[in-house]
Amino acid sequence: MSFHAALRSGVHRVFLRCEEALDAPFGGADNPLRHLGAMGLYLLWVVVGSGLYLYAVLDTGIDAVYSSIGYLSLQQWYLGGILRSLHRYAADGFLLLMLLHLVREWCYGRYYGFRLYSWMTGVPLLWLAYVAGIGGYWIVWDQLAQLSAVATSELLDWLPIFSEASARNFLTPDSISDRFFTMLVFIHLGVPLLLILGLWAHVHRISHVDYLPSKRVMLATMAALLLLALLKPALSNPPANLATVPGELGFDWFILFIHPLADLTSPAVVWSLLFGLTALLFALPVLPHPRPEAVAVVDAANCTGCDRCLADCPYAAISMLPHPRRPGFKLAVVDPDLCAACGICAGSCPSSTPFRRRELLVTGIDMPQQPVNALREELERALASLTGRSRIVVFSCARGADARSLATTDTAVMPLLCTGMLPPSFVEYALRCGADGVLLNTCRSGGCEFRLGERWTNERLQGKREPHLRRSVPASRVQVVGAAGGDASTLADALAEFRNRLDSEVASSDRLQPYLRSASNHA
C-alpha cells in the first residue's frame, strides 16, 4: 500500500468514526459532518446576507469606514454589531467547513472518475475563499488590516508579478488614500461573486444538490453564532498607522494564518507550500486509484422513456433524447463520464420488475456487472434453497455492513451495488416466492456512497417515490436497517430481532398470495 493510500485510509477511519459518533445525537439527516458542503453553503449565505447590510450602511473612504464600523459595533451593537460579528464568525466557519469538506472528500476517495469535475472545480474555490477573507479584514483598516495588508504585499512581492514592490504602497501613512478603499470594495465584492459562480460550477454536475442543510441544523447553527456574537462581539483594533508596527493583536487564525507562517519561515516557503499543495490537489486524480466500474447501459427496446432514471440519477448522468425508432417516445442516454455505476437507475426503471414472465429479464436501463436478470435468477435460487421457520432475504448494500456472514439455511444474502438499485417489486417478489420477510441493509442515513441510494430506497418502500412498493405488501414483513461498514453487529442484531418478530407472526394471515412465474399470465 502506498503512503498516500495508507494516509487516506487512516484519515478515513478517523473521519468515519467521528461521523458515526455524531449520528447518535444528531441522526443522519442533521449530522453536520455528513452535510459539510450544505453547511458551508449556508454559512456563505449568512456571510453574504450580513455583508450586504454592512456594505449598505458603511461610510466609504478609508478613515470613514473605520469610524462607521466602530459606530455599528458600539452604538448599534443590537443590529449592525451583531451582523458584523455574524459576518466574521460565519466566514471563519465557512473556511473551517470548506477545509473539512475537502479532507472528507479526499479521504473517501471522491476525487477521480465521475467526481473529477467537482474535485477540479472545487480546488480553485479554496484560493477565492481565502482572497475574499483576507480582503475583508483590510476593509476595516485597523491595525490588523495594516498588518495583513503589509504582510500580503510583502508576500506578493516575492513573486515576479510587479515591476515595483507593491509593499511601497504601505510605506508611510500618506501612502493610503480613498482609492485604496475603493479597490478593497471591488476585491471584497468581486471575489465572493466569483466564489459563488465557482460554487455553481462545483455542483453543476450533481442532481438533487443539498444547497442548504436541514432547518433544524440551520436554526441551531444560527443560534450558536448569534450567541457567540453576543458574548464575544467582533470589534476593531486601534486604527491603522503605517508609521508604527502593530503591537499584540487578536488574530484570526482561520483566515490570516498565512502571515505568521511567512514571518516564521519565508515567502519562498509559503508560496512553495501553497502552490505545492494546490498542484498536489490537482494531481490527486492521476495518482493510482481503483478502475472505474462498468456504467449503466440502456436497452432501447425496453426503455419506455418514462424519465424515472433521469429523476433518480444522483449525478445527472442521464439525459432523455428522442427515441430513434419510436416517434414521439424518448430514450434514456447515459453519459459514461458522469455515471457512478451505482445502479440507482436500474432500481428506478419500471421495466425492472421481476414479475415479468420472460425467461430473460431485460430492463430499460441496467448494470452490466449486476443485471436485473441475474439478480432475479440469484434470488430464485436462494429462495428455493431456504429452509426453516422464518425464511429471510437480506438485500445488502455492498458498501454498508458486511452481511455475507449472516447467510444461513434460513437467511439468503443478496449483495447489491447500492440498495437504490433494487426495484421495490423485488421485495414483493421475494415475499410471494417463498420468503417470510425481507430485510434491506442500506448505508446509514445521509451516509450513502452515492448520496441518494438510501433516501430513494426508503421513499420507494414508503410509497413516496416511483416505482413504489405496492401497498398490499405487509409492512411487518419488510425491515430497513441503516448499517454502515463498521456496523456488522447492528445488522446482526436487527436481523435477529426481525426474525423473532416474524417467528411470532409467521402463522398470521398477512402472507401474500404465492406467485409462480412460469405459471403466470403476466407478460
Place this chain on the structure above:
Amino acid sequence: MLKPAAIVGQVILYGAFAAFIGYFATAPKYRQIPDDSALIKLSISHLGDRQCRKRTPEELAKMPPNMRAPLDCPRERSDINLEADLDGQPVLRTVLHPTGLYKDGVSTVYKRFEVKAGSHQLAVRMNDNLVKPGFNFVKEEAITLQPGQVMVVDFNPDQGGLFFR
C-alpha cells in the same frame, strides 16, 4: 422527536463549534515583532542613470551631419549599487537591476530590518551609474528609534536623493 440526551448532546456540540470559532478568531494573540524592537524599511524605486559614451571624432565624421549627437546614450539603464550599514556593520550589499524587457525600467528594492529600539548609526550609499566609481548618493545619520516605530529609507532625486523618514 429528539430524546433529551440527544438535545443535550447537540447543545454541547453546537456550543463547542461556536467556542472553537470564537477562540481561534481572536486567539492566541499575535505580535509581529518584539515590543522592544523597531523596523527599518529600505525601499527604493529609481531609474538608473543612462550609461552614455562620448563619440569619437571619427565616429561623428562617419555619421550624417544632422545626426552627429556627441553622446551615445543607449536605451538600457545602469544597474544600481546599494549598500547599507547599521552601527558600522554591513546589513545590505546589493546590485539592483533595471526591470523591463529592454532593461529600461526602474530598479527597485524593498527590504525590512528588525532592530532594537534606541540609538543607531545608519549609513546608506547608492550609485546609480556603475560606469562611474564610488557612490554618488550617500546618507549617514544617527537615528533614534522608538519601540514599534517604522523608519523608511527612500530615494527621491527631487528631495536631494536618499532620505530617512
